[in-house]
Amino acid sequence: MNNKQIDNQTELINLLNDDAKYCWHPFTQAQTSPIPxxxxxxxxxxxxxxxxxxxxxxxxxxxxxxxxxxHEYIIQAIQKQANNMAHVIFSGITHQPAIKLAKSLAHNLPQGLEHIFYTDNGSTAIEAALKMAIQYAYNKNQEAKNIFLAFEGAYHGDTFGAMSVGKTSGFYNPFKSWLFDVNFIEYPYINLDSDIEKLEVLEKSILDKLQNYLIAKHNQIAAFIFEPLVQGASGMRICRAGFLDKVIQIFQKYNIICIADEVMTGFGRTGKLFACEYLSNKPDIMCLSKGITGGNFPLGVAAANSKIYNAFLNNDVMQAFLHGHSYTANPIICAAALANLELFETNxxxxxxxxxxxxxxxxxxxxxxxxxxxxxxxxxxxxxxxxxxxxxxxxxxxxxxxxxxxxxxxxxxxxxxxxxxxxxxxxxxxxxxxxxxxxxxxxxxxxxxxxxxxxxxxxxxxxxxxxxxxxxxxxx
Ligand SMILES: Cc1ncc(COP(=O)(O)O)c(C=O)c1O
Known part of the structure; x- marks a missing residue:
C-alpha cells in the first residue's frame, strides 16, 4: 500500500469515527447497527x-x-437557478420557479387540484393538509367536525398530526398518549395470489361498516386521509382501485374532505404519474413530496381544490391559512422540481x-x-x-x-x-x-x-x- 492510499484509508476511518460521534441517523439503533x-x-x-x-x-x-x-438535466437547472437567486421570502414576494412549478403541477395533477401550497417535506405536506381540513371546518363554523379517519396500517410521516393519522403503523409507541384521536378503517390488501372472492366479501363488509358509521357520525368528520393504492411503510400493501373509489364516494356523499397522501406513490411509482389517476373519484387535497424533485432536494406540496381554497378567502386575515416555513418555495428546489416534471412530460x-x-x-x-x-x-x-x-x-x-x-x-x-x-x-x-x-x-x-x-x-x-x-x- 503506498502513502496516498494509507492517507485515504486514515481519512475514511476518521470520517466514520466522526459519523459515529456526531451524526444521529434516522430510524437507526446506533448501538447495534452496522457501520454505515x-x-x-x-x-x-x-x-x-x-x-x-x-x-x-x-x-x-x-x-x-x-x-x-x-440527472444532467436536473443538475443543470439547479446550477442555472443557483447562479441567479438562491432564496427569497415567499410571503408578499413571488418568483418564476415557484410560479412555473405550481402551474405545471396544476396541469399534471387530477383536475381541480390547482392551488399549490409549498412545504418542505412529506410530513409537513401532511401537516398542512390536516390543518387545512381543520381550518376549513373552523372557517365554515362547523367546529363539531373534529375526527379524522384513516386506514389501519397507514404511515403519513413523523410530525405530530402525521403520527396521529398514522398511529396504527407501529412506529410511535413513545408518543401514543400525545396524539389526537383518529378512527381507523380496516385496509383490505391484495396480493398476486389472493382469493378474490374472499377479498370481495371483506371489501363489502368494510364498506358497509363505513356507511353505517357515517350515517351516525358524518357531521363530526373533518377529513379522511389515505395512501392511494399502496401503503408504503407498512410493507407496500396494495388495495384495489375499485374499493378505494367506493370509499371516497361514500365520503364525498357526505361532503367530507378526502386527502390523498401521494408522498410515496407520486411521480410514477404505480405506473401512472399519480396513483389517483387509477381512481374516478378525486381527492380535495393531495400531498406530494419525495419524487417531486427527482430525489435531489426536500420539497412538499399540499395541492387543494377550489372548494378548500375558497373557504380561506375573507377580509379577515384570521381566516387565512396562517401557516408556512422559512424556506417555502425555495427557488433552486422549485427549479429542480420543474426540471423533474419536464422530464416526465417530454419522455x-x-x-x-x-x-x-x-x-x-x-x-x-x-x-x-x-x-x-x-x-x-x-x-x-x-x-x-x-x-x-x-x-x-x-x-x-x-x-x-x-x-x-x-x-x-x-x-x-x-x-x-x-x-x-x-x-x-x-x-x-x-x-x-x-x-x-x-x-x-x-x-x-x-x-x-x-x-x-x-x-x-x-x-x-x-x-x-x-x-x-x-x-x-x-x-x-
Ligand atoms: C406515504 C408517506 N407519507 C408521508 C411520508 C413522510 O415524508 P417525509 O419522510 O418526507 O417527511 C412518507 C415517508 O416515507 C410516506 O411514505
Whole structure:
C-alpha cells in the first residue's frame, strides 16, 4: 500500500469515527447497527463508495429518486437557478420557479387540484393538509367536525398530526398518549395470489361498516386521509382501485374532505404519474413530496381544490391559512422540481412503457424465484407477492421463523446485509422485501437483483441457526 492510499484509508476511518460521534441517523439503533456505508458520489441507478465500488440503489434512496441520480438535466437547472437567486421570502414576494412549478403541477395533477401550497417535506405536506381540513371546518363554523379517519396500517410521516393519522403503523409507541384521536378503517390488501372472492366479501363488509358509521357520525368528520393504492411503510400493501373509489364516494356523499397522501406513490411509482389517476373519484387535497424533485432536494406540496381554497378567502386575515416555513418555495428546489416534471412530460411514453416493462420483468423473475426456492430450498418461502408499477414486494419465511414482521425483523436485516455484500441497496420493512428502483434501472439489472436475492436468501438460510445470528436480536 503506498502513502496516498494509507492517507485515504486514515481519512475514511476518521470520517466514520466522526459519523459515529456526531451524526444521529434516522430510524437507526446506533448501538447495534452496522457501520454505515460511506458514499462519495452517485450517478444513474448507482451510488459509489470512496474506492469506486458501485452499489445499485434498488430503493431510490428512500423512494425519492426518479430518473436516476445526478440527472444532467436536473443538475443543470439547479446550477442555472443557483447562479441567479438562491432564496427569497415567499410571503408578499413571488418568483418564476415557484410560479412555473405550481402551474405545471396544476396541469399534471387530477383536475381541480390547482392551488399549490409549498412545504418542505412529506410530513409537513401532511401537516398542512390536516390543518387545512381543520381550518376549513373552523372557517365554515362547523367546529363539531373534529375526527379524522384513516386506514389501519397507514404511515403519513413523523410530525405530530402525521403520527396521529398514522398511529396504527407501529412506529410511535413513545408518543401514543400525545396524539389526537383518529378512527381507523380496516385496509383490505391484495396480493398476486389472493382469493378474490374472499377479498370481495371483506371489501363489502368494510364498506358497509363505513356507511353505517357515517350515517351516525358524518357531521363530526373533518377529513379522511389515505395512501392511494399502496401503503408504503407498512410493507407496500396494495388495495384495489375499485374499493378505494367506493370509499371516497361514500365520503364525498357526505361532503367530507378526502386527502390523498401521494408522498410515496407520486411521480410514477404505480405506473401512472399519480396513483389517483387509477381512481374516478378525486381527492380535495393531495400531498406530494419525495419524487417531486427527482430525489435531489426536500420539497412538499399540499395541492387543494377550489372548494378548500375558497373557504380561506375573507377580509379577515384570521381566516387565512396562517401557516408556512422559512424556506417555502425555495427557488433552486422549485427549479429542480420543474426540471423533474419536464422530464416526465417530454419522455412520458418512454418512461411509462419502461415502468410497464419493469412490472412485467418483476412478474417473470418472481415466478422464477418462487419456483427455484420450492425446488432447491423449500425451507425458504416467499409469500404474498405483489407488484404495481415499479414496486414489487413479498414476505420471506424461513423455517419456523415465519411472521416476525416487526420493523427490526432479523430476517429482513440479514437479507439487507447479504444484499449489501452483493452491491445492491435494499431496506426491508420487517420481513417484507421490496424493490422500488429509479426508472433509470435496466431490465437486465432487475434480473440480476433477483438472482442476487436468491443467493442472499440461501446465505441467510445457511447462517440462520448460528449463534451469531441468534444473538443479533436488535439488528437494524
Ligand atoms: C406515504 C408517506 N407519507 C408521508 C411520508 C413522510 O415524508 P417525509 O419522510 O418526507 O417527511 C412518507 C415517508 O416515507 C410516506 O411514505
Amino acid at each position: 456505508l460511506l458514499i462519495e458520489k452517485a450517478k444513474g441507478s448507482y451510488i459509489y463508495d470512496y474506492a469506486g465500488k458501485a452499489y445499485l440503489d434498488a430503493i431510490s434512496s428512500w423512494w425519492v429518486n426518479t430518473h436516476g441520480h445526478n 412520458k411514453n418512454d418512461i411509462f412503457n419502461h415502468i410497464n416493462d419493469i412490472s412485467y420483468t418483476y412478474k417473470q423473475e418472481l415466478d422464477l424465484l418462487i419456483a427455484n426456492l420450492a425446488k432447491f430450498n423449500p425451507d425458504i418461502k416467499l409469500i404474498n407477492p405483489r407488484i404495481i408499477g415499479s414496486i414489487c414486494a413479498f414476505e420471506v419465511n424461513i423455517n419456523q421463523h415465519s411472521l416476525n414482521n416487526n420493523y427490526g425483523s432479523n430476517i429482513g436485516q440479514l437479507i439487507r446485509i447479504a444484499m449489501l455484500d452483493k452491491q445492491v441497496i435494499l431496506r426491508p420493512l420487517g420481513n417484507t422485501i421490496y424493490l422500488l428502483p429509479p426508472y433509470s434501472i435496466t431490465l437486465q439489472e432487475i434480473k440480476e437483483i433477483f438472482a442476487k436475492i436468491y443467493e442472499a436468501l440461501v446465505d441467510v438460510l445457511n447462517n440462520f441457526n448460528t449463534a451469531d445470528f441468534v444473538n443479533k436480536k436488535d439488528l437494524f
